[in-house]
Amino acid sequence: MKVLILGSGGREHALAWAVKRSPRVTEVICAPGNGGMAHLARCLPVDLKDLNGIIRLVEAERPGLTIVGPELPLSLGIVDELQTRGFRVFGPTRAAARLESSKGFAKQFMKRHNIPTGNYAVCSAADDLAAAVDHFTAPIVVKADGLAAGKGVIICPSRHTAVEAAQGLFSGSLLGSKEQQVIIEEFLEGDEISFLCLTDGTHVAPLVPAQDHKRVGEGDLGPNTGGMGVYTTGGMLEPSMTEWILRHIAAPTVRGMAEEGTPFSGVLYCGLMMTAKGPQLLEYNARFGDPETQAILLRLESDIVDALEACIDGTLADTNLRWSQGASACVIASSAGYPGSYNMGFAISGLGAACQVPGVQVFHSGTSRVGNQVVTSGGRVLGVTAVGETLEQALCRAYQALAQIHFDGIYYRRDIGHRALKKKP
Numbered sequence: 565m566k567v568l569i570l571g572s573g574g575r576e577h578a579l580a581w582a583v584k585r586s587p588r589v590t591e592v593i594c595a596p597g598n599g600g601m602a603h604l605a606r607c608l609p610v611d612l613k614d615l616n617g618i619i620r621l622v623e624a625e626r627p628g629l630t631i632v633g634p635e636l637p638l639s640l641g642i643v644d645e646l647q648t649r650g651f652r653v654f655g656p657t658r659a660a661a662r663l664e665s666s667k668g669f670a671k672q673f674m675k676r677h678n679i680p681t682g683n684y685a686v687c688s689a690a691d692d693l694a695a696a697v698d699h700f701t702a703p704i705v706v707k708a709d710g711l712a713a714g715k716g717v718i719i720c721p722s723r724h725t726a727v728e729a730a731q732g733l734f735s736g737s738l739l740g741s742k743e744q745q746v747i748i749e750e751f752l753e754g755d756e757i758s759f760l761c762l763t764d765g766t767h768v769a770p771l772v773p774a775q776d777h778k779r780v781g782e783g784d785l786g787p788n789t790g791g792m793g794v795y796t797t798g799g800m801l802e803p804s805m806t807e808w809i810l811r812h813i814a815a816p817t818v819r820g821m822a823e824e825g826t827p828f829s830g831v832l833y834c835g836l837m838m839t840a841k842g843p844q845l846l847e848y849n850a851r852f853g854d855p856e857t858q859a860i861l862l863r864l865e866s867d868i869v870d871a872l873e874a875c876i877d878g879t880l881a882d883t884n885l886r887w888s889q890g891a892s893a894c895v896i897a898s899s900a901g902y903p904g905s906y907n908m909g910f911a912i913s914g915l916g917a918a919c920q921v922p923g924v925q926v927f928h929s930g931t932s933r934v935g936n937q938v939v940t941s942g943g944r945v946l947g948v949t950a951v952g953e954t955l956e957q958a959l960c961r962a963y964q965a966l967a968q969i970h971f972d973g974i975y976y977r978r979d980i981g982h983r984a985l986k987k988k989p
């Protein structure tokens with residue numbers, strides 16, 4: 565089978581790596597792909613905002629399976645378009661992807677289905693913002709309704725700054741585009757867990773849970789990013805807690821979407837805050853996480869193509885996901901300045917030596933190829949990922965591999981996994 569993966573990040577590199585391991589797969593195509601995928605996949609140019617361009621590519625290549633990586637083409641309805649034309653595609657329809665593409669819709673859905681989440685108000689520009697914000701105590705979270713590539717969440721120290729942030733979202737001064745709706749939210753405290761599940765619209769199969777590190781700086785300081793590193797390890801969630809999350813969060817979501825006539829199939833990513841009152845849902849994503857996927861797929865022992873096809877065919881209940889024991893970690897090497905402005909085009913060296921470290925895979929995100937040279941071309945450049953018998957071993961291997969890699973302005977956090985390591989006796 566020929567498999568097409570849409571996207572260009574580390575998530576898509578990891579998907580290509582996992583798909584290529586399936587004995588059923590003869591060829592992997594990645595569109596547009598990146599500078600590190602040449603040995604795994606044929607990369608073809610495409611603009612992910614241009615549905616007609618994607619459709620032309622799929623009609624020309626006729627893959628047996630298309631996997632959609634990022635949220636943007638999902639929110640534009642690429643799955644609906646390809647399904648209508650008879651292609652097999654993994655991911656939610658446009659209506660189902662609203663769980664991610666409208667935070668207001670997602671919050672109202674959570675309330676309709678009694679899914680535990682913080683208090684919130686959905687406001688439009690005409691509403692009295694000061695009155696809305698008065699119901700909350702500082703700090704107050706203000707969010708853009710639409711997709712914002714991780715930049716749409718502002719944690720405000722006071723009611724006054726919350727009103728200002730909401731005004732900035734409406735006027736377009738904060739994100740560039742003018743938001744029609746803004747969500748005001750209760751600030752929740754605790755450990756964050758990325759709880760990803762596969763679903764065929766009825767059955768839910770959890771992947772191993774992961775913990776991301778959103779802030780750019782060590783000690784979880786500084787601005788939010790797309791994610792600076794992730795780990796997975798046994799014991800992150802007790803089996804009874806996993807059951808609780810499935811029963812109170814993931815399963816009611818899938819059931820609720822089906823009841824509302826917009827069944828969700830694909831990856832349901834529940835962003836959880838483990839508060840003193842129990843898990844609360846911060847947000848949904850309608851896709852694989854990045855860099856969660858890099859760390860998660862390194863531990864998947866079953867055939868990913870079988871699992872993704874089961875989501876399309878409605879046979880997930882008959883599919884068993886097998887995972888390796890132990891742990892995994894992915895540390896992001898980024899360009900100096902990220903998530904603010906940064907320079908690109910710097911040569912990357914040491915990739916070969918890094919891949920020699922046992923248990924390590926280097927997944928590329930913001931890289932491209934100039935002749936034979938791999939150069940930086942984005943903020944998050946590489947996801948250096950390793951498995952280990954223990955989290956310590958996985959982290960040690962990832963950092964050992966990172967020590968081999970050089971490019972101008974390379975930056976990475978040296979404290980990935982600090983929460984889990986601190987909890988150990």
Ligand code: AMP
Binds near residue numbers: 788846
């Ligand atoms: P989101 O895009 O909704 O995942 O938000 C990005 C990040 O902002 C989350 O991963 C959290 O770290 C933080 N965040 C979002 N909502 C809240 C909240 N209600 N309370 C505390 N932190 C939040």
Ligand code: GLY
Binds near residue numbers: 776791849852853855
């Ligand atoms: N790592 C967070 C995300 O994929 O949204």
